Amino acid sequence: MRILIVDDERPARDKLRRLLAQQPGITELEEARDGVEALERAAAFRPDAIFLDIQMPEVSGLEVAASLPDPAPLIVFATAYDEYAIKAFDANAVDYLLKPYDEARLQRALQRLHARFADRKPAPQTGLPVRQLLVSERGATRIVRAEDIQWLETADNYVVLHTPQGSPLLRQTLAALLDSLGPAFIRTHRRAAVQRSWVERVEADSKGDGQVLLRGGASAPLSRQYRPALMAALSG
Template sequence: MRALIVDDEEPARARLRRLLEGAGVTVAAEAADAGDARRQLAAHAPDVLFLDICMPGMSGMALAASLPQPAPLVVFTTAHDSYALPAFDTGAADYLLKPFDAARLARAIERVRLRLVAAPPAPRLALPVAPHPAPHLAQLLVPERGGTTVLPVRDIGWIETADNYLILHTAKGQPLLRKTMGALLAELGPGFVRCHRRAAVQTARIERVLARAHGDCELLLDSGMRVPCSRQYRAAVMAALG
């Protein structure tokens, strides 16, 4: 297992490195912010990212939400317990609350090992090979009472979770699709970005980003729809907008 440590505090990185190496994990690199983390990810292709949440600039939560696929597994390491729900909503392998000890870290490492066994990473090649991107859906087949609706992806302004369903917000209606947000976003590709733990938006439809209290914002779409955007995902949305 190869790990990348991302934390803006050097003592925290040094302590985590000692604990990981003591548990038999290879620390491929360290990073102090999201920009450095992206460079290290490209250079070392780690299996797991031990990621702090509160960092200058882009937060760890926003970085995790914006990782290109296939992405490494993520274990959040933070002193704040208030981010646990949105963290696991991103598919995190574990959530370590600082200060954690070697025993708690060992349990997190075991969870990562099990995930890697269930879905092993692609083999690393000696020479770089141009990737073949998976085709992304141009339309969705939405089962409805009495038939199936063919819904062009370009018509979807934003997507909202509702229990075991997704609400597909369009100008003509809000059909329901029984699928997880993560699975659908993987099929739709980079044209959609997570903007809230319960919402994702089509970036091409965003006209304005409206500031709100406490670092949150609201996304005004070309259809007039308004989509909530929490501060944890704001940086990822802005990055997707270029």
């Protein structure tokens, strides 16, 4: 299993990494320091399971769990607060580790995790795997519903999420984000993609380049390289 450790406290991450590194069947370990970084690392690292703290600044562990693509990684919540147990299991958690836990308690969690992992079958991708994205903005967290995203545009190490409510920046690659969002989004340019349901009209010149006009007046660039796939998707 590939495991992502998410906790805003460095000692907690170090302890869990040390214990997990000694366990058989775990091939890779990665860390995230908060909820926003957890979503970024989950998209890039694609873990099989996440050990997830609940109380973190800006984005809680429960919010992270709700924002993971489907099929989501298996989740073991690890927290110092027992009042979140019901909500954790409502989020389909495999286990709930109450801090401070010892190695024996971690072993029981790993047994449950391995059993669930062995029984798991790959789930087919649905039209819109990710329901929402969490964007960090000046100390606050903005929730962007996937259905509200008209088109996507790369900007250095970020992707601009163009919506009727604004255009926040998400630190992620366009390719990784498109994998998470699924087939509802279609690439139109090496630096852009549109959501099919927002497309109103396609305008192209004799060479195939042009623009995709969207409901509400927005537009996205179109290159001839991506035009055939776009037209095939729109006609399907």
